[in-house]
Amino acid sequence: MSVIFLDIDGTYADHGAVPDAHVEAVRRVRANGHRVLLCTGRPRSAVSPRLTAAGFDGFVCGAGAYAEVDGEVLADVVFPRALADRSIDVLLAHHAQMIVESTDALHVLPEAAVVMDRRAPGEGASGAQAAVWEDLLDARRVVDDLHGVDFAKIVTLSASSDLSAIAAEIGDEVAAVETSIQDLGRGAGELYLAHITKAVGIQVVLDHLGLTAADAVGAGDGPNDLEMLAMVGTAIGIDGGHPGVIAAADIVVPGPAQAGLVEAFARLGLG
Structure with missing residues (x-):
């Protein structure tokens, strides 16, 4: 089983709108026995039902400050x-x-x-x-x-x-x-x-699931995805994304306007 972490804006969603092909791709991957989580800079309050319609196993929000799996909140770090x-x-x-x-x-x-x-x-x-x-x-x-x-x-x-x-x-x-x-x-x-990144929230999820970073796949396009892509076993970069993202990526696929995650999941044999 792999656990897949998807950035929202610029990766899973195109300007906040999710392509139907991405919804179906997430459903296929989960049906194949993999876990899929949204991993976003957005707080949980701004992850709308429209974004979660595909069905997800959890969320890493606030760029790593918040972690939730199967409805259980594992972390919710705030400023002192x-x-x-x-x-x-x-x-x-x-x-x-x-x-x-x-x-x-x-x-x-x-x-x-x-x-x-x-x-x-x-x-x-x-x-x-x-x-x-x-x-x-x-x-x-x-x-x-x-x-x-x-x-x-x-x-x-x-x-x-x-x-x-x-x-x-x-x-x-x-x-x-x-x-x-x-x-x-x-x-x-x-x-x-300063000490909170998406990698921090991902590690909380991996520890909870009894998995390691080698079991994780991450997909992102922006500067707040760099730590995520550096830690996961397989890094998916989005074409046109931050130069550091492209440099860290194991594979690079088109953006959400072209439903690039469909290609990514197929190339990785996930669904």
């Missing part, structure tokens, strides 16, 4: 309270518009909600990333204060400074990476705990 509040304070000092990602919801201040509404495609839109924004807005919770919220990651929509500089000001406990949400402004990106 003092670090969380300091991060919010520094981001606000740099006029950041942010989405604070929790397992239960995406928390935003009213001003950030306005920014989201302005950037999101209109109702009924079908263009690039329309489905991504639908998931974000469905999971959104508007609050008056972000202090006291438990979270594993923050997405910044914009800020008055580059996010890498803001992360350095907060301290070594955090790191920053570019976001998968397209067409955002200066200071846009993702802020997360």
Whole structure:
């Protein structure tokens, strides 16, 4: 049995929309006795039923902070309270518009909600990333204060400074990476705990299942997939993805617009 970890955006889903061929491919692989999990930078709250329609054995979310198998939550790591509040304070000092990602919801201040509404495609839109924004807005919770919220990651929509500089000001406990949400402004990106990667969440799953990294297959396209692809026994890269992803990949297949995972699973004899 293999256990397969699929990044969502740019790998399993095309701008948040899952091709029917990928749904059927996941079902075939599971019918062949393999485990399949979504492994995403999204928090669990933003993994919508539309994305999970194929049926999955679990989830690694928050880029490794959250792990779930067969409905059992194995890990749900959040920022320590003092670090969380300091991060919010520094981001606000740099006029950041942010989405604070929790397992239960995406928390935003009213001003950030306005920014989201302005950037999101209109109702009924079908263009690039329309489905991504639908998931974000469905999971959104508007609050008056972000202090006291438990979270594993923050997405910044914009800020008055580059996010890498803001992360350095907060301290070594955090790191920053570019976001998968397209067409955002200066200071846009993702802020997360420096010691948390997708590989961390994957290891939690493997330990629970009694498997090793050699039993794992990973598929991804972005910079937050690098640690995953470095640890798994078989790495699937998506054509056009981050150069480090392509370098780490055992095989490279087309993106989700061409249902590339169908080719990947066939080449690996998974289904």
